[in-house]
Amino acid sequence: MNIKLKIWRQKNAKAKGKFEDYTLDDVSPEMSFLEMLDALNTKLIEEGGDPVAYDHDCREGICGCCSLYINGNPHGPGEKTTTCELHMRSFKDGQTLIVEPWRAKSFPVIKDLIVDRNAFDKIIVAGGFISVDAGSAPDSNSILAKKENADEAINSASCIGCGACVAACKNASAMLFVSAKISQLALLPQGKVEAMDRVNAMVARMDELGFGNCTNTYACEAECPKGIKITNIARMNREFFAAKVVG
Amino acid sequence: MGTSRFQSSLAKKFIMAFAGLFLITFLFVHLGINILVLLPDTDWFNIAANFMASNLIIKVFEVVLFGGFIIHIIYGLVLQIQNWWARPHRYKVEGWSHKSPFSKFMIHTAIIILIFLIIHLINFYFRSKFGEMGEVTINGNHYHDMAALVLARFKLIEYVIGYIIAFIILGFHLHHGFQSAFQSLGLNHYKYTPIINKVRTLISIILPLGFIIIPLAVYFGNY
Numbered sequence: 001m002n003i004k005l006k007i008w009r010q011k012n013a014k015a016k017g018k019f020e021d022y023t024l025d026d027v028s029p030e031m032s033f034l035e036m037l038d039a040l041n042t043k044l045i046e047e048g049g050d051p052v053a054y055d056h057d058c059r060e061g062i063c064g065c066c067s068l069y070i071n072g073n074p075h076g077p078g079e080k081t082t083t084c085e086l087h088m089r090s091f092k093d094g095q096t097l098i099v100e101p102w103r104a105k106s107f108p109v110i111k112d113l114i115v116d117r118n119a120f121d122k123i124i125v126a127g128g129f130i131s132v133d134a135g136s137a138p139d140s141n142s143i144l145a146k147k148e149n150a151d152e153a154i155n156s157a158s159c160i161g162c163g164a165c166v167a168a169c170k171n172a173s174a175m176l177f178v179s180a181k182i183s184q185l186a187l188l189p190q191g192k193v194e195a196m197d198r199v200n201a202m203v204a205r206m207d208e209l210g211f212g213n214c215t216n217t218y219a220c221e222a223e224c225p226k227g228i229k230i231t232n233i234a235r236m237n238r239e240f241f242a243a244k245v246v247g
Numbered sequence: 248m249g250t251s252r253f254q255s256s257l258a259k260k261f262i263m264a265f266a267g268l269f270l271i272t273f274l275f276v277h278l279g280i281n282i283l284v285l286l287p288d289t290d291w292f293n294i295a296a297n298f299m300a301s302n303l304i305i306k307v308f309e310v311v312l313f314g315g316f317i318i319h320i321i322y323g324l325v326l327q328i329q330n331w332w333a334r335p336h337r338y339k340v341e342g343w344s345h346k347s348p349f350s351k352f353m354i355h356t357a358i359i360i361l362i363f364l365i366i367h368l369i370n371f372y373f374r375s376k377f378g379e380m381g382e383v384t385i386n387g388n389h390y391h392d393m394a395a396l397v398l399a400r401f402k403l404i405e406y407v408i409g410y411i412i413a414f415i416i417l418g419f420h421l422h423h424g425f426q427s428a429f430q431s432l433g434l435n436h437y438k439y440t441p442i443i444n445k446v447r448t449l450i451s452i453i454l455p456l457g458f459i460i461i462p463l464a465v466y467f468g469n470y
């Protein structure tokens with residue numbers, strides 16, 4: 001395959017940045033998108049150029065590092081795939097691919113296609129945990145959880161924190177991420193204890209960090225590589241209003 | 248209660264959604280009264296319109312209604328401006344993965360509705376309050392002749408067209424807004440949300456259609 005690329009290049013956080021054009025021949029349809037970028041980088045290095053910086057780690061869809069906005073979609077085309085799981089067979093021979101970093105005020109570009117997603121960690125630090133004394137493991141049946149809730153909590157917990165929801169949202173809202181992190185705990189008895197403080201703290205931190213407000217376009221759900229549902233956002237809203245009324 | 252209670256993104260959405268749903272119920276009442284103008288005897292419309300303008304309970308309600316509009320509009324604008332700020336550098340390739348069709352154009356439909364609203368208030372509301380009005384006598388009581396005013400306006404093609412466009416746009420606003428409000432209020436349920444989604448289509452067609460029938464009937468009919 002022959003692929004034309006238009007890639008955002010930016011030297012550092014302060015630099016202005018612009019799109020650069022590249023062409024790559026002999027791209028195998030079996031290559032993953034990141035392998036294709038590796039081939040491009042090898043070529044750039046051989047030519048004495050600066051390789052394109054992009055984030056990646058596990059390359060199997062579990063770490064949430066890869067984060068490319070390809071032709072108008074976070075993680076490119078296809079449902080429930082991360083960029084690392086995306087294959088070149090998803091594109092046509094001779095196609096032009098426009099590759100951009102996640103764009104959000106709260107996710108500043110560090111270099112080229114890498115953005116700083118520390119904001120997500122800050123939201124977790126604000127309350128995305130339960131306070132338990134570490135010790136020997138408790139008996140598994142000592143705290144009972146309803147099966148449906150446990151299943152739902154696992155679904156919410158499958159969020160890998162990649163930030164595709166923020167990238168996809170026209171408002172750069174982080175609510176799908178935050179609501180998944182709130183839900184995975186709020187649904188279980190262990191998480192209920194601190195539920196109100198948690199939702200207050202995490203929502204306040206999210207606002208502070210400059211993410212936009214959800215306007216229920218549901219683009220986040222459409223683009224989430226892990227299929228996190230917007231019902232999480234509704235749950236977060238309920239949790240939040242309950243916390244405001246009671247606490 | 249600290250100020251943050253109302254400043255939070257979620258609280259703003261909650262208030263907006265609540266105000267929006269309230270405005271939808273008001274539109275149904277408004278439509279119910281407007282339809283009366285099509286009756287052969289315009290007395291009904293005049294009595295209803297004057298009742299709405301003079302009854303004490305309605306007067307209180309009117310303040311609530313204006314409040315509802317103002318809150319909805321101000322919060323809508325504030326949220327929108329914050330949302331623009333949240334992405335100072337836009338994408339080269341715009342994303343189109345939103346699932347609620349008109350959700351991308353809420354601010355645009357809103358501004359058209361706002362312009363319509365201002366013209367509407369100048370033409371009818373302020374005029375009946377402060378302007379020159381014809382009078383009718385029904386059963387010995389004097390009433391403002393709102394019906395004559397409405398009928399005269401809807402004989403003008405520019406009013407008819409403007410009115411129709413405004414309500415089609417309102418239909419778009421409500422198609423997203425109606426179900427969005429429930430989600431904002433935290434009401435998303437596997438059983439009831441599909442029903443809300445059917446109702447949203449119904450509301451976004453029926454409500455504008457109801458309003459649009461009136462100028463069409465006046466323009467093309469014998470009024």
Ligand code: HEM
Pocket residue numbers: 214215216260261263264265267268270271274319320323324326327353354357358360361364420421423424425426427428429431
């Ligand atoms: C009778 C007229 C109107 C009705 C019935 C109405 C109703 C609604 C409803 C139900 C929503 C969804 C709220 C939510 O999800 O939180 C909404 C959203 C919105 N409305 Fe209105 N609205 C009206 C007029 C206006 C006007 C005049 C403006 C401002 C100029 C406006 C601005 C907005 C904006 C910006 C949104 C989008 C907010 C979002 O997507 O979260 N609306 N409207």
Ligand code: FES
Pocket residue numbers: 055056057058059060061062063064065066082083084085
């Ligand atoms: S590199 Fe880990 S999810 Fe893509």
